[in-house]
Amino acid sequence: DVKVTQSSRYLVKRTGEKVFLECVQDMDHENMFWYRQDPGLGLRLIYFSYDVKMKEKGDIPEGYSVSREKKERFSLILESASTNQTSMYLCASSLLDLATKETQYFGPGTRLLVL
Protein backbone atom coordinates (compact mmCIF):
# COMPACT_ATOMS: atom_id res chain seq x y z
CA ASP A 1 0.00 0.00 0.00
CA VAL A 2 1.44 3.34 -1.05
CA LYS A 3 2.14 5.73 1.73
CA VAL A 4 3.00 9.37 2.27
CA THR A 5 3.48 10.31 5.89
CA GLN A 6 3.77 13.70 7.50
CA SER A 7 5.51 14.25 10.81
CA SER A 8 2.59 15.83 12.64
CA ARG A 9 -1.18 16.04 12.21
CA TYR A 10 -1.49 19.13 14.40
CA LEU A 11 1.12 21.70 15.33
CA VAL A 12 1.00 24.92 17.37
CA LYS A 13 3.88 27.38 17.09
CA ARG A 14 4.58 30.95 18.10
CA THR A 15 5.25 33.87 15.77
CA GLY A 16 8.92 34.05 14.83
CA GLU A 17 9.69 30.40 15.48
CA LYS A 18 11.44 28.28 12.86
CA VAL A 19 9.13 25.43 11.89
CA PHE A 20 10.01 22.17 10.17
CA LEU A 21 7.37 20.06 8.45
CA GLU A 22 8.60 16.66 7.36
CA CYS A 23 7.22 14.44 4.63
CA VAL A 24 8.33 10.90 3.82
CA GLN A 25 7.16 8.63 1.01
CA ASP A 26 7.90 4.94 0.59
CA MET A 27 7.09 4.59 -3.11
CA ASP A 28 10.50 5.58 -4.55
CA HIS A 29 8.84 8.55 -6.25
CA GLU A 30 11.00 11.21 -7.87
CA ASN A 31 8.50 14.07 -7.55
CA MET A 32 7.46 15.60 -4.26
CA PHE A 33 5.23 18.60 -3.63
CA TRP A 34 4.21 20.88 -0.78
CA TYR A 35 0.82 22.59 -0.89
CA ARG A 36 -1.16 24.66 1.54
CA GLN A 37 -4.93 24.65 1.70
CA ASP A 38 -7.05 27.49 3.04
CA PRO A 39 -10.83 27.94 3.07
CA GLY A 40 -12.02 29.68 -0.06
CA LEU A 41 -8.56 29.59 -1.66
CA GLY A 42 -8.28 25.92 -2.49
CA LEU A 43 -4.95 24.12 -2.84
CA ARG A 44 -1.89 26.26 -3.59
CA LEU A 45 1.56 25.03 -4.51
CA ILE A 46 4.44 26.22 -2.33
CA TYR A 47 7.45 24.25 -3.62
CA PHE A 48 8.13 21.07 -5.50
CA SER A 49 11.09 18.87 -6.29
CA TYR A 50 11.82 16.52 -9.18
CA ASP A 51 14.97 15.02 -7.72
CA VAL A 52 17.28 14.94 -4.73
CA LYS A 53 18.77 18.37 -3.94
CA MET A 54 16.56 19.91 -6.58
CA LYS A 55 13.74 22.37 -5.85
CA GLU A 56 11.41 24.62 -7.77
CA LYS A 57 9.27 27.47 -6.50
CA GLY A 58 5.55 27.11 -6.77
CA ASP A 59 2.94 29.83 -6.68
CA ILE A 60 3.47 31.03 -3.10
CA PRO A 61 7.08 30.34 -1.98
CA GLU A 62 7.55 33.53 0.07
CA GLY A 63 8.32 32.80 3.69
CA TYR A 64 9.12 29.15 3.00
CA SER A 65 12.13 27.07 2.04
CA VAL A 66 12.54 23.35 1.36
CA SER A 67 15.14 20.65 1.63
CA ARG A 68 15.45 17.37 -0.28
CA GLU A 69 18.60 15.58 0.87
CA LYS A 70 17.20 12.09 0.31
CA LYS A 71 14.79 10.85 -2.33
CA GLU A 72 12.16 9.77 0.15
CA ARG A 73 12.11 12.90 2.30
CA PHE A 74 10.98 16.45 1.49
CA SER A 75 11.01 19.04 4.25
CA LEU A 76 9.18 22.34 4.34
CA ILE A 77 10.73 25.04 6.48
CA LEU A 78 9.03 28.17 7.76
CA GLU A 79 12.02 30.39 8.48
CA SER A 80 10.12 32.71 10.85
CA ALA A 81 6.54 31.65 11.34
CA SER A 82 3.83 34.28 10.99
CA THR A 83 0.12 34.16 11.75
CA ASN A 84 -0.75 34.24 8.03
CA GLN A 85 0.98 30.89 7.69
CA THR A 86 -1.69 29.25 9.80
CA SER A 87 -3.02 26.67 7.38
CA MET A 88 -3.36 23.02 6.40
CA TYR A 89 -0.13 21.82 4.78
CA LEU A 90 -0.27 18.89 2.40
CA CYS A 91 2.62 16.88 0.98
CA ALA A 92 2.30 14.77 -2.16
CA SER A 93 4.52 12.56 -4.29
CA SER A 94 4.42 11.02 -7.75
CA LEU A 95 6.53 9.27 -10.34
CA LEU A 96 8.60 11.37 -12.73
CA ASP A 97 7.68 9.50 -15.89
CA LEU A 98 5.12 11.67 -17.67
CA ALA A 99 4.22 8.85 -20.03
CA THR A 100 2.58 6.88 -17.27
CA LYS A 101 0.12 9.70 -16.55
CA GLU A 102 0.65 8.74 -12.95
CA THR A 103 -1.24 10.35 -10.17
CA GLN A 104 -0.15 12.14 -7.04
CA TYR A 105 -0.44 10.55 -3.61
CA PHE A 106 -1.11 12.83 -0.69
CA GLY A 107 -0.21 12.64 2.95
CA PRO A 108 -2.82 13.19 5.69
CA GLY A 109 -1.89 16.85 6.12
CA THR A 110 -0.50 18.95 8.97
CA ARG A 111 -2.78 21.54 10.47
CA LEU A 112 -0.49 24.35 11.67
CA LEU A 113 -1.61 27.11 14.01
CA VAL A 114 0.74 30.06 14.48
CA LEU A 115 -0.05 32.19 17.52
Added chain:
Amino acid sequence: DAKTTQPTSMDCAEGRAANLPCNHSTISGNEYVYWYRQIHSQGPQYIIHGLKNNETNEMASLIITEDRKSSTLILPHATLRDTAVYYCIALYSGNTPLVFGKGTRLSVIA
Protein backbone atom coordinates in the same frame (compact mmCIF):
# COMPACT_ATOMS: atom_id res chain seq x y z
CA ASP B 1 -4.32 23.66 -17.82
CA ALA B 2 -7.97 24.09 -18.80
CA LYS B 3 -10.41 25.63 -16.33
CA THR B 4 -13.11 23.36 -14.93
CA THR B 5 -16.54 24.23 -13.54
CA GLN B 6 -18.41 22.13 -10.99
CA PRO B 7 -21.58 22.61 -8.96
CA THR B 8 -20.91 23.82 -5.44
CA SER B 9 -22.80 21.05 -3.69
CA MET B 10 -24.93 17.97 -4.23
CA ASP B 11 -26.88 15.51 -2.10
CA CYS B 12 -27.28 11.81 -2.75
CA ALA B 13 -29.24 9.13 -0.93
CA GLU B 14 -27.20 6.29 0.47
CA GLY B 15 -27.13 3.30 -1.88
CA ARG B 16 -28.04 5.36 -4.93
CA ALA B 17 -25.69 6.40 -7.70
CA ALA B 18 -24.00 9.76 -7.30
CA ASN B 19 -23.42 11.57 -10.60
CA LEU B 20 -21.02 14.49 -10.33
CA PRO B 21 -20.74 16.71 -13.42
CA CYS B 22 -17.79 18.76 -14.58
CA ASN B 23 -17.50 21.22 -17.45
CA HIS B 24 -14.14 21.70 -19.15
CA SER B 25 -15.05 23.37 -22.43
CA THR B 26 -11.52 24.70 -23.11
CA ILE B 27 -9.76 21.39 -22.62
CA SER B 28 -7.05 20.68 -25.18
CA GLY B 29 -6.62 17.43 -27.07
CA ASN B 30 -3.88 16.01 -24.88
CA GLU B 31 -5.21 17.08 -21.50
CA TYR B 32 -6.53 14.39 -19.23
CA VAL B 33 -9.48 14.72 -16.89
CA TYR B 34 -8.54 13.75 -13.32
CA TRP B 35 -10.82 13.36 -10.34
CA TYR B 36 -9.72 13.59 -6.72
CA ARG B 37 -11.72 13.75 -3.53
CA GLN B 38 -11.00 15.05 -0.07
CA ILE B 39 -12.74 13.71 2.97
CA HIS B 40 -12.89 16.15 5.85
CA SER B 41 -9.50 16.74 7.54
CA GLN B 42 -7.70 14.29 5.26
CA GLY B 43 -5.39 14.67 2.28
CA PRO B 44 -6.84 14.48 -1.24
CA GLN B 45 -7.27 11.02 -2.71
CA TYR B 46 -7.01 10.10 -6.38
CA ILE B 47 -10.15 8.52 -7.83
CA ILE B 48 -9.84 8.11 -11.60
CA HIS B 49 -8.66 9.78 -14.78
CA GLY B 50 -9.33 9.56 -18.51
CA LEU B 51 -8.56 11.11 -21.87
CA LYS B 52 -11.29 10.18 -24.36
CA ASN B 53 -12.74 6.83 -23.46
CA ASN B 54 -14.94 6.08 -20.50
CA GLU B 55 -13.04 4.58 -17.59
CA THR B 56 -14.00 2.40 -14.66
CA ASN B 57 -12.12 1.23 -11.60
CA GLU B 58 -13.02 -0.15 -8.21
CA MET B 59 -14.01 3.28 -6.91
CA ALA B 60 -15.92 4.93 -9.74
CA SER B 61 -16.71 5.37 -13.41
CA LEU B 62 -15.79 8.32 -15.56
CA ILE B 63 -17.93 9.25 -18.53
CA ILE B 64 -16.40 11.79 -20.95
CA THR B 65 -18.56 13.31 -23.67
CA GLU B 66 -17.51 12.79 -27.26
CA ASP B 67 -16.52 16.45 -27.67
CA ARG B 68 -14.61 16.21 -24.34
CA LYS B 69 -16.15 19.43 -23.08
CA SER B 70 -17.69 17.80 -20.06
CA SER B 71 -17.50 14.68 -17.95
CA THR B 72 -19.39 12.90 -15.19
CA LEU B 73 -17.98 10.99 -12.26
CA ILE B 74 -20.26 8.19 -11.15
CA LEU B 75 -20.15 6.55 -7.74
CA PRO B 76 -22.45 3.59 -8.40
CA HIS B 77 -23.63 2.90 -4.85
CA ALA B 78 -22.84 5.87 -2.65
CA THR B 79 -22.15 5.26 1.02
CA LEU B 80 -21.86 7.67 3.93
CA ARG B 81 -18.08 7.36 3.63
CA ASP B 82 -18.27 8.94 0.17
CA THR B 83 -19.25 12.27 1.72
CA ALA B 84 -16.40 14.54 0.60
CA VAL B 85 -15.39 17.39 -1.68
CA TYR B 86 -14.80 16.12 -5.22
CA TYR B 87 -12.37 17.93 -7.52
CA CYS B 88 -12.28 17.72 -11.31
CA ILE B 89 -9.01 18.82 -12.91
CA ALA B 90 -7.78 19.00 -16.51
CA LEU B 91 -4.07 18.21 -16.78
CA TYR B 92 -1.40 17.19 -19.26
CA SER B 93 -0.01 14.85 -16.67
CA GLY B 94 -1.09 13.85 -13.22
CA ASN B 95 2.39 14.17 -11.80
CA THR B 96 2.71 17.88 -12.41
CA PRO B 97 1.60 20.33 -9.72
CA LEU B 98 -2.13 20.25 -9.16
CA VAL B 99 -4.44 23.24 -9.04
CA PHE B 100 -7.69 22.46 -7.25
CA GLY B 101 -10.72 24.67 -7.66
CA LYS B 102 -13.52 24.69 -5.13
CA GLY B 103 -14.93 21.33 -6.16
CA THR B 104 -18.33 19.82 -5.41
CA ARG B 105 -19.28 19.05 -1.84
CA LEU B 106 -21.15 15.74 -1.98
CA SER B 107 -23.30 14.83 1.00
CA VAL B 108 -24.51 11.25 1.14
CA ILE B 109 -27.64 11.04 3.25
CA ALA B 110 -28.89 7.97 5.10
